[in-house]
Amino acid sequence: MTTPVLDVRRLAFAYPDGHQALYGVDLHVHQGERVALLGPNGAGKTTLVLHLNGILTAGAGTVTVSGLPVAKANLAQIRRRVGVVFQDPDDQLFLGSVRQDVAFGPANLGLRGKALDRRVMDALDKVGMADFADRPPHHLSFGQRRRVAVATVLAMEPEILVLDEPSSNLDPTSRRELADILRSLDVTVLMVTHDLPYALELCPRSVVLSDGVVVADAATFDVLTDDALMAAHRLELPWGFDPRSIDSLPG
Numbered sequence: 357m358t359t360p361v362l363d364v365r366r367l368a369f370a371y372p373d374g375h376q377a378l379y380g381v382d383l384h385v386h387q388g389e390r391v392a393l394l395g396p397n398g399a400g401k402t403t404l405v406l407h408l409n410g411i412l413t414a415g416a417g418t419v420t421v422s423g424l425p426v427a428k429a430n431l432a433q434i435r436r437r438v439g440v441v442f443q444d445p446d447d448q449l450f451l452g453s454v455r456q457d458v459a460f461g462p463a464n465l466g467l468r469g470k471a472l473d474r475r476v477m478d479a480l481d482k483v484g485m486a487d488f489a490d491r492p493p494h495h496l497s498f499g500q501r502r503r504v505a506v507a508t509v510l511a512m513e514p515e516i517l518v519l520d521e522p523s524s525n526l527d528p529t530s531r532r533e534l535a536d537i538l539r540s541l542d543v544t545v546l547m548v549t550h551d552l553p554y555a556l557e558l559c560p561r562s563v564v565l566s567d568g569v570v571v572a573d574a575a576t577f578d579v580l581t582d583d584a585l586m587a588a589h590r591l592e593l594p595w596g597f598d599p600r601s602i603d604s605l606p607g
């Protein structure tokens with residue numbers, strides 16, 4: 357098999373106060389996969405994500421991205437390869453216009469002029485926000501800001517797109533539109549979510565983290581229909597939602 361885009365091996369991590377958040381986590385994601393990372397509050401999902409682009413450094417174990425270890429010496433390259441979209445878009449939007457925010461990353465890589473403009477407009481097109489390029493981000497709705505935050509990351513042409521709770525605080529239409537956008541992207545995706553129908557709709561595979569340990573790694577449908585697993589790890593489907601009633605699942 358090919359080298360995974362993301363290869364996490366025996367990753368363990370304790371916060372400085374001694375709280376052990378991850379105990380020997382293994383996670384392998386191959387090119388083109390869309391994988392949901394599920395688990396109850398406090399499971400360690402964010403802690404794991406913060407290791408993927410080197411915001412946190414592994415206590416033990418390794419994280420590699422397309423063969424390159426996440427380590428201080430490689431951080432610039434790692435951050436080009438791993439694009440993280442945080443839950444709050446305002447963590448990623450801080451300039452005067454949408455265009456400037458999306459240009460910020462690629463301009464730091466040295467892109468200028470027409471190549472930079474093209475990169476920015478391509479990324480905005482992908483998220484359906486090209487018409488908003490000259491608007492100040494703080495004049496946009498939350499859902500629009502989330503799309504622009506995705507564009508800021510896509511503009512870096514990452515090898516893996518990591519999304520933390522992408523559907524949170526979106527109205528049903530924006531939630532569906534973002535799902536359509538994510539499905540249309542030709543990029544490997546790891547998505548942290550509590551929105552289990554969203555995971556089912558978008559990700560053929562799910563990994564369940566609970567108390568810092570991977571307790572399941574299987575087809576999303578199989579995870580969501582495993583009542584014992586779901587109950588043991590405080591995962592609950594919305595009332596009335598039955599995965600078996602969905603006609604077509606992502607392949």
Ligand SMILES: Nc1ncnc2c1ncn2[C@@H]1O[C@H](COP(=O)(O)OP(=O)(O)OP(=O)(O)O)[C@@H](O)[C@H]1O
Binds near residue numbers: 373395396401402
């Ligand atoms: N800075 C910190 N210092 C000490 N412990 C922390 C810190 N941040 C998180 N933790 C603890 O680490 C564990 C994992 O937290 P983490 O935020 O990774 O969980 P999560 O799965 O992302 O949860 P949620 O679904 O609520 O976002 C929790 O027990 C949490 O209390």
